Amino acid sequence: MIDPPERSAKLRCDSNGTPPSSYPRSQALIDEIKAEFPAFRIVPKQGDRLSRAIDVLLRLVTLGRQRSYLTHYHTVLGFRLYVPPTWSGLDDVGRTILLRHERVHLRQRRRLGMVGMALLYLLPLFPIGLAWGRARLEWEAYTETLRATAELQGLEAARSPALRAHILQRFTGPDYGWMWPFPAQLNRWYDAALASIERELSPSPPSDHHRGGAG
Numbered sequence: 001m002i003d004p005p006e007r008s009a010k011l012r013c014d015s016n017g018t019p020p021s022s023y024p025r026s027q028a029l030i031d032e033i034k035a036e037f038p039a040f041r042i043v044p045k046q047g048d049r050l051s052r053a054i055d056v057l058l059r060l061v062t063l064g065r066q067r068s069y070l071t072h073y074h075t076v077l078g079f080r081l082y083v084p085p086t087w088s089g090l091d092d093v094g095r096t097i098l099l100r101h102e103r104v105h106l107r108q109r110r111r112l113g114m115v116g117m118a119l120l121y122l123l124p125l126f127p128i129g130l131a132w133g134r135a136r137l138e139w140e141a142y143t144e145t146l147r148a149t150a151e152l153q154g155l156e157a158a159r160s161p162a163l164r165a166h167i168l169q170r171f172t173g174p175d176y177g178w179m180w181p182f183p184a185q186l187n188r189w190y191d192a193a194l195a196s197i198e199r200e201l202s203p204s205p206p207s208d209h210h211r212g213g214a215g
Contacts (some may be wrong), residue, residue: 001182008012018190022092023092023095024092025092025093025095025096026092026093026095026096026099029042029099029100029103030042030099033099033103033106036080036103037106037110039078039079040079040080040081040093040106041078041079041080041081042081042083042087043080043081043082043083044085044087045069045070045075045082045084045085046070046084046085047085049173050077050082051069051075051082052070054069054075055069055070058177060127060172061127061177062128062177065173065175066174066175066177067176068175069086071086072084072086073086073175074087074098074102076093076102076105076106076109076112078109079106079109081086081099081102086189093152093153094161096148096152097148097149097152097153100144100145100147100148101140101141101142101144101145101146101148104140104141104144105137105141108137108140117137119133120133120134120136120137121133121134121137127177128177128178129177129178129179129181130179130180131177131178131179131180132180133178134176134177134179134180135171135180137158138170138171138176138179139193140190142167142170142193143193143197145167146158146163146167146190146193146194146197147197147200148161149163150197150198150201153199155197155198155201157196158194158197164187164190167190168183168186168187168190171186172186
């Protein structure tokens with residue numbers, strides 16, 4: 001099913017009138033994602049019935065603490081990325097970082113299957129409070145967020161305390177249903193992910209040949 005014309009128009013031109021040509025990096029990534037996942041579509045949450053229903057459900061299960069699902073959260077369901085109004089305010093790099101995070105979820109969905117991913121995301125150990133499966137899936141995706149941030153904005157941006165606080169809050173706060181409220185363990189994961197990314201991006205040491213050693 002294709003998106004209705006009015007939705008497609010919103011994607012061709014943002015609310016500020018900026019065409020996709022102003023986003024060369026993220027548009028190239030969208031093209032890559034579509035090549036990998038031909039069914040991939042970007043759908044605005046505004047006016048979407050499924051998104052409204054999920055918003056109501058999240059408000060109920062979090063006792064009103066998750067109130068920004070429609071306005072701030074980007075969500076992959078199946079092979080669609082549902083975007084809030086804040087999507088139009090992201091710059092090219094911001095969109096690219098976000099899309100790299102969401103591509104991880106698309107690959108998880110392909111690897112696990114739709115039912116398998118839904119079960120892992122919702123059930124073990126509990127849907128609220130100790131959602132180990134959800135945390136594992138998000139660890140993988142947020143590691144890619146850190147990697148993309150380091151590559152596109154520099155290691156200092158990835159090391160930012162504000163970014164750390166923002167990401168850890170996703171795990172310990174109500175937005176994801178308090179999925180893994182263990183800050184010490186989360187900080188260890190975060191430190192390990194950063195260290196791994198720093199090694200990936202560090203220049204390789206010169207070989208013995210280049211240092212003047214025996215060839």
